[in-house]
Amino acid sequence: MMKFFKKYQEYFGLLLLWLLLILLINPVGDFPLNDDWCYGKSVKTLYEEGYLKLYNWGEMTLIAHVYWGYFFTEVFGFSFTVLRWSTLLMGFATIIGMYELFKLANLSRWAIFVGIVLCVMNPIFLSLSFSFMTDVPFMCVTIWAFFFFAKALQTDTWQPIFLAIFFCYWAFLIRQLAWVFPLVFLVTFVIVKPRNRKNLLKAFMPLLALMLFSLVFNYIMETNNLLQERYNSKFNLLIDSILNVNKVIIINAFSYFCRTMAYLGIFLVPIHLLYFKRYTFKGSVISAIVWTILITAFLIWSGKEIPSLDNIWIDFGVGPTTLADDGGSFTKSPEPTMPKWFWQIITTIGVFSSVTLVFHIRNMVLGVFRKRQVNSLVILSFVFFVVYLTPFLMVGVYDRYLLPLFPIAIVFLGANSTKVFKKSYQYATYGFLGILTWFSVCAVHDYLSWNRARWEVIHELTETVPKNQLQGGVEYVTWNFFSETQEKWWEQVTPTYTLVFKPAKHQKIVKKYKYSRWLFGEGVFYLVK
Template structure:
């Protein structure tokens, strides 16, 4: 019996698919319930800029941000107009852009003729990705940037392919907006400078439609940098990544080859993560590639590759190189960051080994598919019926080098969320050459479609549960924090509630300070805020008593079941 994830006849109109994606996204968000007046991760730094704009009518950057998030801040301010500033309003603004990113992913893939069922499946896979879904429920810049970048890519590519000047220039305009979320949005312009001669072999066209827009984008960013410098608003970490990259490149020029250890780890680790993110889709694409093989050979290849992936993952785990390989969002079988004192619940390492095995299998499959399809694209470069052209590959490569190249090379932190913008390009090239009338979904075996559908469902359950639980324990933490500073009357500087609690009030109090504002320090000996009389923790701590306990209603088994308020008192009192 055929697996009917989506009926082809039901999805003949793109508007029907987009409506379906909107309904699915809304249902996911409602189930998670990302409400609450508190920041998550680093977004307190961006939120305070919006708060200054809404409350005081002043544009103000905080010192803990390295992105030019002016566009995102202005967008979020619109959502604060009805009822004033709130973190929930900021999250709604990001969730709207999150839906835009999912729809743009669908439109981008559908443009290359991969079939609406596969495009819809891939769009759902993006929506249910833990990193994407988690960041969409915050005010971080990752998902807004992904949405604008993917939308811009679709408009630029389809504009050139269809000869629509208006669509092409609209795409470049969206790309210009994207650099005011993250500066690496300039990758669209770099990619077009490289690819335009292959798409339109006209020197004049290249000058006016590729090189000139790239110059305008670069000049605009320079003007922005000069403007914030003149206003005395350059964040202290604004150029930190430039400096880290500069140091790495200088070491490379000096033939200090130790610098290569950084990309030698980050490139394979990133490939494993992308393989994990796309594993359900890659099962379909691998099955499609092997459709000419005999049934016994397909079975042997599938089982054999899975066994090898498990063996490789077990070996990596044995030498201490297990998941998570990269930090930040993908935490111990849940969502991060988990910057709060205490010992966090831990999932069995077997689950991490299985995830690592899926990532290894997916990473190898992704590399093989991309290499094979890049070669096939060149071989079919004169076939007018093929949607994926060599200039597309050059464009994608140029964009991706700007997106991830500096982060791969530079010293300093490297996070899993940096990989989100690469996903649409990876999917397109992994899917490869498609001709009119082909349906990659139908070309995969029934077994592969069933496994992929189960994989998508498991991804969704895990991601939704992880994001839901992330907000559960954060809500409990902030209830505890406000209980301490409100009912108990403890000064906020005497409370250690973890990274976000410690720094929100600190940065807001110093929002208009003229000197650089540093993060609240942590005592390296104890891991706690110096002088803290009260601590909010996920577990008891030596030398401190439990003052109150705040329960969490979790969906997943390895999330914190309670948040503890600790102090030096010898007796406990009930939680409020």
């Protein structure tokens, strides 16, 4: 037994950290969050009525996500608390996947620790781990697919390829975006390996396997009339954008790219600044300054300072805040919010930090063209960035779609690095990690807290008030009134009473409710008439 604990002591340490976060934040509460009402509805239908039903709200494959939640409800019964625990388990599997990936990339123990904490304490990841949204499960299987593809490049054996294919199947059954994973492997394998018959077979095998799998899946789903009406709508939009590219699409793609770089920069500041000094080519300092000024100026000019990607990390907390008032406009947290200059400073820091990624791409490209040996993991990470991100730049990016990029960016920058960490730098990093941890834990706690209080109020009110006369927020309306047959189903709600964070002048306050809030400000919302 002692040998077992010693062998997996790092796993137990990570589990202890995860359980501590769960204890602090508290996942309990039978209520939907964000879009997970729809996925929960599919699980509930499968559990209570015995058949699979994917509701016409999204366009994903979704099957694996629904059955993952169904497995837990079969054991513990249906509730959103149970579904939330199912995601928390996937969250821990994601943490283990990142840990194994960082070890495979030969990061130092200290860099692994910093990388894990940066990714776990990212408010986007932490918040979504306490929901039944698809993002964390998809990130989990993405990391494991990437890990086994990376292992296949390093070991040159078939076993990791087969395991990677398994995780590609799993990922595809959550989102069609899994198509990019075997394509990434194919491109990387062709670049780094000799082009002979055996290697070409290995390179194409995952892509062919997923093509066959998707054809069988589509046939079964269409034959049984199980696909949503919006299935593949994003893919169709992507094709249309490519075929009809115009000035607006190009400007939007550039804006999304700039914001993505700023997000990667701000959440990975310690990693980026650590490796920044290794780029000493002529003009590197001037290039960093020019990049920072131009990208930051563009974002400020266009009003896209971070956090400007919907809809998890918001000002000042996590969300979305979905009550029907100005204080709950999806991208603003309940007051107090931060002043505009604060986000301009954060954006500037994020953009400057992202320079390291640009410089590392430059070094990698020069290394490939000059036929220097470049680590296969570095090339795999870069190809993943390009192939994964390009479709989103064309059709739009949510901040939660960026989640897989954070650990892969750490691998891209740190693979086989021999960088020595100075004590002063380590102390500064601990300070950053402390601030990030404080903000993320408090923000997610507050998000669960006000939702828990909201639904307690809703259950109390609907004992005396008809459901359609209460506006309890987006999740309340969708969970109770969504219809696939009624065109404007939301018009069923004609509210006499509304829950808001900030009452308007014309609204009469009926009652004030309080909730536990750890970030600055008073935790309150109101019932208005």
